[in-house]
Every structure is written in C-alpha cells, then in structure tokens.
Amino acid sequence: MWLHAGRLMRMLAVALPAVVMVPQVRADETAIDEGGAAVVARVGEMPILRAELAAILRRTGGEALPMSGRRQLLEAEAVEQLVNERLLQQAVVAERVEVDPAEVASMLKAMKAQLAEKQIPFEVFLAQSGRDEPSLQRQLELDAAVRKLLLPRITSEALAATFAKHRREIDGTRMRASHIVLRPDPARGDDAVTEMIRRAEAIRREILKGTVTFTDAARMHSAGPSRSLGGDIGYFPRHGVLHEDFTRAVFSLGKGDVSQPFVTPFGVHLALVTDIQPGSAAADSLRPQLEAILVRQEIRAILDRVRAATPVSFSPGVSHFDGPADESRPRKLVVEPVPGG
Secondary structure (H helix, E strand, C coil): CCCCHHHHHHHHHHHCCCCHCCCCCCCHHHHHHCCCEEEEECCCCCEEEEHHHHHHHHCCCCCCCCCCCHHHHHHHHHHHHHHHHHHHHHHHHHHCCCCCCCHHHHHHHHHHHHHHHCCHHHHHHHHCCCCCHHHHHHHHHHHHHHHHHHHCCCCCCHHHHHHHHHHHHHHEEEEEEEEECCCCCCHHHHHHHHHHHHHHHHHHHHHHHHCCCCCHHHHHHHCHHEEEEECCCEEEEECCCCHHHHHHHHHHCCCCCCCCCCCEEEEEEEEEEEECCCCCCCCHHHHHHHHHHHHHHHHHHHHHHHEEEEECCCCCCEEEEECCCCCCCCCCCCECCCCCC
C-alpha cells in the first residue's frame, strides 16, 4: 500500500471539501426542523438544514452577498457539498465501516495541537467554522470512515493503471494545438451556446471532409487573436497556463485529432493537436499526484453509485445544479420558484 493515511486526509480536503468542511447533523437533531422552510434539500430520507447551508456561506463570504449570480453560485456549490456528504454517509453505512472512538479522539487532539501551533484558539476556530465540539467530532468520525472506505482501493495496481491513463497530465508532456473559438451572443440567452455548438459542428464537418483546412477555417471563423496565425497557440502543459476546460479537452486528443466542439468560459471551441512533446517523469516520482487523481476518481465513483440509487430533491428557492459534476457538459444553475412568490 502506497498511500499514507495522513496524506489521504489532506487529499480528501481537496477532492471533496464537504468531507472536512461541513458540520454533520444527526437524524435526531433534525426532527424539530423538518416541518418547514428550515430544510433546503433531501438526500433520500436525510434532510439538509438551512443552518448547515448558512454555515458554509459564512465561511465562503456568500452570506453577506445580495441574491445575485455570484451568491447563487456559492449557494449551489455549498448545497452540492452537503449533498455529497450525505451520499458519503450512506456509502459508509452500506459498507458497514466502523471507526474506533480512540481514533477520533486522536484526530481531535492533533487538530487542537495544530491550531495551538498557529496560535488559533480552539473556540475561535469552532465559532468561525459554525461548529461545536460534538459536531466536529462527528465530522472527524466521517473523515476517518471515508478514509477506511478508500484505503483498500488505493493499491499499487490501481496507481499503475492511473499512471497509464493519466501520465500525459502529470509527466511534463506539452501539447501544441490550434483552435477556433466562436463567441456566443449574450443577447440570444440560453440558445446562444447551442447555436455556436451547431455552427462549430458544421465547421468541423467541412474540415474532416477536406473542404477547408483547419488553418483556413480558423482564419475565416475564429473570434480569437490566434486567427491571424491560423489558430496556432503554440505549446502548453496540462496545468497552469491555459484554462482547465481547454487543456482537459486538448489533452484527451491524439496528434492530428480535431476535437468535437467543447465549451469554456471564453466560448465554443474546436481544437487540432499539431504536435506532442512527451514528458519524461517516471511513476515513482509522481506518486503524490497519482494518489490524488485516484482518490478523486474513487470518491466520484462512490458518489455516482450512491446517487444513482438515491432520490435527491431541493426546496423551492434554493440554488442548486441541474445534476452532479460532469466534465462532458457544462452544468446549469437551477432555482425552483417559491409557490406564490
């Protein structure tokens, strides 16, 4: 087993913020609040309380914002964290994962020591995070349970398979690409992106038929500054230079491939990979990155499996996404109207 338990806990904080950020509420604590507006969502029979949502929004700064697009986005992200937490709780119960209370006590002691080193009073930490000590202990118990759930899946064989699948993303590989970007007209509303995707599909068909080269198509159609270069944007690594949505799509292609249309915050794109410079980093030197990728994959697989069998509903007026995270499509914010509102 490669993965040290402490490093897994740190990766959980990145892979799924709900695992370490959200205060838990036991079923017997929610009963008094289940009759009215205090419930913002339900995951199966498990309610999510407005007080839990408010605690996250206080930490992210969303609580002080007016009800705007930014506030709705922060609320939807917080609701998603809470939904994911409930789904993980169900997975832990289904797998009959048990946690030794002594392990939780040790985790709490270590947390208090870390706070003391940073000269942060424990009471201040609790107040800022919207918790009390019992709820924090329950959160740590869930953290430990999720770790136990994941550890058997983080094997040397799984890590080797992850390296084979994702090595381009982390071994220093650089891609050279050209792209065509089409800018949706905001005045067209929700139809704007759909129209640009259709236009990009038509351009792609012409390129694949040989009616026009990618270079000439970029000069004719692209709204980006690289159109004067036939769409060429040079070499770039997987992370840290271009937008994540763009590099993720390009790094899934082979040399000479023309992508399907994909969407980023900058518009609708077609991309052509013109060259690949392979990286040279070996698997052993990339162990932390491989572990992080595998942890994210395993958490996503658990969440997808449990959610497929669990009804999730949202109260009117609560911002949420139209589905779970999915790299293949952009998600939409949804706010069901309040009856009579």
